[in-house]
Amino acid sequence: MSPDSHAIETMLLEERRYEPPPEFAAQANAQPDLYERDWRELWETEGRERLTWFQPFTELLEWEPPYARWYVGGTLNVCFNCVDRHVEAGNGDKVAYHWEGEPAGERYALTFAELQREVVRFANALRGLGVAKGTPVAIYMGMVPELPIAMLACARLGAPHTVVFGGFSADALADRVNDMGCEVLVTQDEGWRRGTPVPLKRNADEALESCPSVGRVVVLQRTGSAVSMRQGRDVSWQDAVSGQPDDSASCPCEPMDAEDLLYLLYTSGTTAKPKGIVHTTAGYLVGVATTHHYVFDVKPDSVYWCAADIGWVTGHSYIVYGPLCNGTTGVLYEGTPDYPDKDRWWEIVERYRVDILYTAPTAIRAHMKWGPEYAQRHDLSSLRLLGSVGEPINPEAWRWYREHIGGDRTPIVDTWWQTETGMILITPLPGVTTLKPGSATKPFPGVDAAVYDERGNEVGPGAGGYLVLRRPWPAMLRGIHNAHDRYVETYWSRYGDVYFAGDGARVDEDGDFWLLGRVDDVMNVSGHRISTIEVESALVDHPHVAEAAVCGRADPQTGQAIVAYVTLKGAEEGSVAMLEELRDHVARKIGPIAKPANVVFTPELPKTRSGKIMRRLLRDVAEQRALGDTTTLADPTVVEEIQQRAEAEKSAE
Ligand code: WT7
Numbered sequence: 001m002s003p004d005s006h007a008i009e010t011m012l013l014e015e016r017r018y019e020p021p022p023e024f025a026a027q028a029n030a031q032p033d034l035y036e037r038d039w040r041e042l043w044e045t046e047g048r049e050r051l052t053w054f055q056p057f058t059e060l061l062e063w064e065p066p067y068a069r070w071y072v073g074g075t076l077n078v079c080f081n082c083v084d085r086h087v088e089a090g091n092g093d094k095v096a097y098h099w100e101g102e103p104a105g106e107r108y109a110l111t112f113a114e115l116q117r118e119v120v121r122f123a124n125a126l127r128g129l130g131v132a133k134g135t136p137v138a139i140y141m142g143m144v145p146e147l148p149i150a151m152l153a154c155a156r157l158g159a160p161h162t163v164v165f166g167g168f169s170a171d172a173l174a175d176r177v178n179d180m181g182c183e184v185l186v187t188q189d190e191g192w193r194r195g196t197p198v199p200l201k202r203n204a205d206e207a208l209e210s211c212p213s214v215g216r217v218v219v220l221q222r223t224g225s226a227v228s229m230r231q232g233r234d235v236s237w238q239d240a241v242s243g244q245p246d247d248s249a250s251c252p253c254e255p256m257d258a259e260d261l262l263y264l265l266y267t268s269g270t271t272a273k274p275k276g277i278v279h280t281t282a283g284y285l286v287g288v289a290t291t292h293h294y295v296f297d298v299k300p301d302s303v304y305w306c307a308a309d310i311g312w313v314t315g316h317s318y319i320v321y322g323p324l325c326n327g328t329t330g331v332l333y334e335g336t337p338d339y340p341d342k343d344r345w346w347e348i349v350e351r352y353r354v355d356i357l358y359t360a361p362t363a364i365r366a367h368m369k370w371g372p373e374y375a376q377r378h379d380l381s382s383l384r385l386l387g388s389v390g391e392p393i394n395p396e397a398w399r400w401y402r403e404h405i406g407g408d409r410t411p412i413v414d415t416w417w418q419t420e421t422g423m424i425l426i427t428p429l430p431g432v433t434t435l436k437p438g439s440a441t442k443p444f445p446g447v448d449a450a451v452y453d454e455r456g457n458e459v460g461p462g463a464g465g466y467l468v469l470r471r472p473w474p475a476m477l478r479g480i481h482n483a484h485d486r487y488v489e490t491y492w493s494r495y496g497d498v499y500f501a502g503d504g505a506r507v508d509e510d511g512d513f514w515l516l517g518r519v520d521d522v523m524n525v526s527g528h529r530i531s532t533i534e535v536e537s538a539l540v541d542h543p544h545v546a547e548a549a550v551c552g553r554a555d556p557q558t559g560q561a562i563v564a565y566v567t568l569k570g571a572e573e574g575s576v577a578m579l580e581e582l583r584d585h586v587a588r589k590i591g592p593i594a595k596p597a598n599v600v601f602t603p604e605l606p607k608t609r610s611g612k613i614m615r616r617l618l619r620d621v622a623e624q625r626a627l628g629d630t631t632t633l634a635d636p637t638v639v640e641e642i643q644q645r646a647e648a649e650k651s652a653e
Pocket of ligand 1: 267312313314388389390391392393414415416417418419420440501502503515516517518610
């Protein structure tokens with residue numbers, strides 16, 4: 001095959017297979033016939049049966065590319081579906097969230113009936129502050145129960161929200177508030193992170209200096225520290241809700257059109273002005289609730305834990321809206337996995353007998369780096385399903401997760417999706433799908449995904465190319481807020497009426513999808529287009545490696561040469577011998593072409609606040625350029641450290 005016949009070449013082959021355990025298959029929510037359903041019939045049935053409507057929809061879909069309208073004519077309320085109807089059905093005593101604060105011993109359970117009362121009280125409070133249907137509200141909080149309560153209160157009133165991740169800075173908050181024109185901000189005094197208070201209100205005050213649209217601010221007292229309160233603008237949550245009625249009739253759920261705005265969520269990628277991704281009401285809720293039911297095999301007595309932050313789409317869809325719509329009991333944890341010690345997550349799994357755990361490869365690799373002994377301190381036998389999202393998962397991390405967390409027993413669902421897609425789109429169905437470590441396997445039933453070359457032809461089995469979606473899906477974005485041209489250009493200009501996801505992928509002979517990372521990260525070595533994930537996975541395959549990131553740097557001979565940044569397990573330091581060993585290991589796993597020209601050992605990799613490796617910055621380091629935009633970086637000191645180590649590696653050459 002000539003190097004240029006494929007958009008991306010793929011070379012790393014993973015041979016391990018995991019058949020669904022028969023006992024799991026027998027009881028699974030998803031059965032093989034789900035794949036045989038006609039996509040219109042599937043979404044129509046799910047829409048009708050999974051949600052409670054005020055007015056039924058009259059048409060499933062109106063598709064005028066690049067804009068879709070789903071469940072046309074239907075009216076409903078998201079809060080009613082997530083809260084009220086469960087109480088009305090007699091499930092008010094069921095736990096909605098087991099909340100676990102970061103400081104030792106702070107925990108309580110919130111039932112659906114209590115959740116309803118809290119939501120109603122807060123919705124009444126918001127009304128008192130002038131919030132009505134259509135009023136945009138910003139929410140800037142940590143992982144406290146009042147965060148989903150605030151989101152649901154907005155949904156109850158028909159007020160669209162934007163949740164801004166509590167780890168974002170004042171500037172990031174101001175950009176989002178201003179883009180949406182928010183009139184009210186809900187925040188808290190401080191949050192907890194690894195034992196240290198995060199000054200949310202102070203950041204909010206700084207942001208609000210440049211946010212003229214915000215007239216009122218609600219401040220939850222979480223840590224109880226004194227914060228400045230501006231007279232006439234700021235009110236404490238506790239004062240705002242005191243005396244408010246909490247019966248549902250005092251604040252009925254606003255009937256919303258299927259296509260009314262539910263929320264904006266800003267996604268920055270790794271560069272450029274954040275995009276306000278538009279998610280609407282009915283299609284979004286059908287999409288997230290349906291996938292939550294089948295992909296996570298949730299049962300009425302499940303204790304489900306998605307360990308993401310609600311500030312990301314993962315939390316919106318799979319901590320708040322999907323699980324609550326399905327009446328599921330969830331876990332909500334405020335803090336970091338290593339506080340007070342590195343077994344905190346496993347203590348939580350044991351305490352609540354969690355049966356479904358959903359997290360990200362970056363977290364799995366952190367646990368891998370710390371070692372399995374922390375998980376071994378706890379009884380994890382309640383777990384029956386594990387999930388992964390956010391990045392391609394390296395096969396070794398997949399195997400570690402299954403062995404040390406899943407007791408070599410649990411299926412793992414590697415779920416591919418995006419802020420833009422709203423819902424999981426490529427995923428195994430546990431109990432149906434044969435799993436391959438590193439593959440997200442098949443499009444969810446009803447979803448039409450494919451891999452195209454540069455010219456828009458579908459590429460054959462084994463060849464790499466660009467991931468596209470050829471048919472609308474209910475939770476798809478309805479645009480970018482106030483940016484039609486950017487919407488068209490980013491997602492719909494490359495292949496006409498086909499959605500371009502921006503990810504590389506290949507499909508194997510069995511029709512299984514292997515995600516190859518963002519298209520911008522692909523390297524070109526001697527005319528071979530090589531994906532970063534394959535070289536990284538070959539490195540992580542080495543028993544001493546916990547985590548690796550690779551990128552290309554300009555090279556006069558080969559066009560680009562591969563630079564690898566490697567974190568070893570435990571506290572091991574790199575050596576020249578290890579460096580050679582790793583280069584040989586990659587050559588053996590993939591081929592000499594993929595051998596890194598340089599290896600830099602580093603205790604940490606630069607990541608976005610959502611845990612994605614920022615290869616763009618590694619390219620800057622590798623090419624000894626001034627660093628590009630670092631505002632989305634979680635910990636800026638990491639890059640400085642890597643720069644120093646890269647210098648040292650150069651001078652040792
Ligand atoms: C990008 C979307 C989806 C919720 C969290 C991230 C990457 C996501 C996978 C996966 C390989 C994945 C893609 C995608 N990604 N899940 N299972 N395998 N890559 O949402 O911040 O919008 O990021 O994350 O590159 O495009 P997001």
